[in-house]
Amino acid sequence: MRLIPTIAxxxxxxxxxxxxxxxxxxxxxxxxxxxxxxxxxxEIMSGGPPKDGIxxxxxxxxxxxxxxxLLPREPVITLEIEGETPRAYPIRYLTWxxxxxxEVGGIPVAVTFCPLCNSGITFDRRVxxxxxxxxxxxxxxxxxxxxYDRETESWWQQAIGEAIVGDxxxxxxxxxxxxxxxxxxxxxxxxxxxxMATPGFNRQYGANPYVRYDSSNRPFLxxxxxxxxxxxxxxxxxxxxxxxxxxxxxxxxxxxxxAGVTFTWEEGQASALDDAxxxxxxxxxxxxxxxxxxxxxxxxxxxxxxxxAFWPDGxxxxxx
Numbered sequence: 093m094r095l096i097p098t099i100a101x102x103x104x105x106x107x108x109x110x111x112x113x114x115x116x117x118x119x120x121x122x123x124x125x126x127x128x129x130x131x132x133x134x135e136i137m138s139g140g141p142p143k144d145g146i147x148x149x150x151x152x153x154x155x156x157x158x159x160x161x162l163l164p165r166e167p168v169i170t171l172e173i174e175g176e177t178p179r180a181y182p183i184r185y186l187t188w189x190x191x192x193x194x195e196v197g198g199i200p201v202a203v204t205f206c207p208l209c210n211s212g213i214t215f216d217r218r219v220x221x222x223x224x225x226x227x228x229x230x231x232x233x234x235x236x237x238x239x240y241d242r243e244t245e246s247w248w249q250q251a252i253g254e255a256i257v258g259d260x261x262x263x264x265x266x267x268x269x270x271x272x273x274x275x276x277x278x279x280x281x282x283x284x285x286x287x288m289a290t291p292g293f294n295r296q297y298g299a300n301p302y303v304r305y306d307s308s309n310r311p312f313l314x315x316x317x318x319x320x321x322x323x324x325x326x327x328x329x330x331x332x333x334x335x336x337x338x339x340x341x342x343x344x345x346x347x348x349x350x351a352g353v354t355f356t357w358e359e360g361q362a363s364a365l366d367d368a369x370x371x372x373x374x375x376x377x378x379x380x381x382x383x384x385x386x387x388x389x390x391x392x393x394x395x396x397x398x399x400x401a402f403w404p405d406g407x408x409x410x411x412x
Contacts, residue, residue, distance in 0.1 A: 113126075120245060122244075123244075123245045123246065124257075125257060128258070128261055130256055135233050135316070137313050138231060139313065140230070141228075143228075143240070144227050145230050146188070146189065146190050147227075148192070148226060149291055150192075152192055152288045153289040154179065154287060154289060157278075157284070157287055164276035165360060165371055165373075166182065166275045166362060166370055167183040167272050167274060167361055167364050167371075168180040168181060168275055168278055169270055169272055172269075173199065173268075175197060178285040179194075179285065179286045180286070180288065182275070182288060183205060183212075183272070183364045184298045184370050185291055186203070186205035187207055187301065190206065192204075193225045199218075200216070200217035202214070202215045202225075202239075204250050206236050206237040208232065208311065209311075210364075210393060210394050210395050211394040212270070212392065212393070213250065213270070215253050215268065216265060216268055218266075219260070219265065221243075226240065227239065227241075227242055233249060233256070234316050234397075235401075236250055236398055236401075241255075241260065244260055246258025246259050253265040253266075268390060269387075270390075272379075273378040273379075274361040274362070276360060277360060298369060299370070300366070300368055300370045306363055306366055306395070307326070309324075309326075311325055311397050314397060317400060319397055320400070323338065325395065326396070327339070327340070328393055328395060329395070329399050330381065330391055331394055332390075332391045335406060335407040335408075336408055338408075338409075339376065339379070341409075341410070342355050342379060343359075350409060350411075353383065354383075354384070355379060355380070356380045356382075358378045359375055360377065360378055361378045362374065362375065379391075
């Protein structure tokens, strides 16, 4: 993997830090490390940047589709809530910020993207204890982003949407249907839609700091088991619940109905983790996931190693 100099400098200095709760408590004095579901603390590592070193975005501005100029194959996370204008959150921004705290139709949402796992998930920020807002902790577990809530400073595993350290340990976030697709696909379907405006930070938006990452043999800062069935660690799989379908299987089928779920795949979306320009990466295609009634289902298109790490007993839907 080749990173831009800023991220590379962070990683060179701190990426191999592995520590106990006693160590982390100096940086996180307000986090209750006695309350945790983590059994193997060796899994938690510094990803380089410190707490909020990757700044989450709050209450972003939006512009009309007609006023935005993105590359056609550039990926966005689409959020369509009934009765509300569809919104697109470009990966060119999420690559550098990883979390967007927004509100759509009265629903507080967190749109998240972990580049190291290719995991893009949208959560409802409401829990029994109240409405949370999220930041980036700078920590990784199984190469996946650990978020934190600003209200209790509990730590949350992005891939599973669950608090793993702190007062809210064991609390789960509800996942909302959203999906990653190309800018061209979103704009064609939603000419009157909204797209997130350029954030007011000095970042190289549109550049990919993880060039050729999804062609690597091993994930960054990951020491867990590799996926079974000879599936490459950084192959994409579509996770629905605790089951995963290889993206290659879906792309070959075009449309597939299995286990009560219908998948459609169409070409046109670039990988955000390949070329130096996010919108110029290799083809990965657009995936939609729906139930028997045609409703969009919460899902994630993530790397196989991450699926296996967090769902070690999950069902691999290989079609054999």
